[in-house]
Amino acid sequence: MRENDGKAQMTKRRMTCIICPTGCQLEISNADGKVKISGFQCRRGEEYGRNEMTDPRRVLTTTVRIKGGSLPLLPVRTATAIPKGLLSKAVATLADVEVEAPINTGDVIVSDFLGTGTDVIASRDMEAIAQQ
Numbered sequence: 001m002r003e004n005d006g007k008a009q010m011t012k013r014r015m016t017c018i019i020c021p022t023g024c025q026l027e028i029s030n031a032d033g034k035v036k037i038s039g040f041q042c043r044r045g046e047e048y049g050r051n052e053m054t055d056p057r058r059v060l061t062t063t064v065r066i067k068g069g070s071l072p073l074l075p076v077r078t079a080t081a082i083p084k085g086l087l088s089k090a091v092a093t094l095a096d097v098e099v100e101a102p103i104n105t106g107d108v109i110v111s112d113f114l115g116t117g118t119d120v121i122a123s124r125d126m127e128a129i130a131q132q
């Protein structure tokens with residue numbers, strides 16, 4: 001919602017905090033760059049709401065192809081949250097990645113992913129299958 005009285009511009013947004021299962025309903029307003037947040041029950045919710053207004057980020061979880069592994073795909077995730085606007089490019093980029101077994105949980109699959117400073121890491125171990 002936008003309110004404009006000719007002097008100040010205000011943006012209001014409602015969203016559910018997704019940090020924990022409580023699911024607090026946040027109301028966030030931005031008036032001339034001043035962000036006000038209400039409806040949170042803890043600091044993490046306040047921080048989540050502020051970040052959603054200024055720099056929304058998500059941890060990406062997906063899979064990459066793996067050669068010689070016990071399964072054809074390896075679950076991976078970004079080590080930290082990356083800008084939400086990069087998610088489509090991130091998924092497309094990882095669709096071209098193939099690694100080779102064995103892999104251990106936490107192994108770096110792609111370092112400094114898309115220049116974000118965060119790595120893509122393996123979410124599980126993957127043994128190599130014996131070649132015959």
Ligand code: SF4
Pocket residue numbers: 017018019020021022023024039040041042043044045046
């Ligand atoms: S504001 Fe705090 S208590 Fe409420 S959903 Fe977010 S993290 Fe959970």
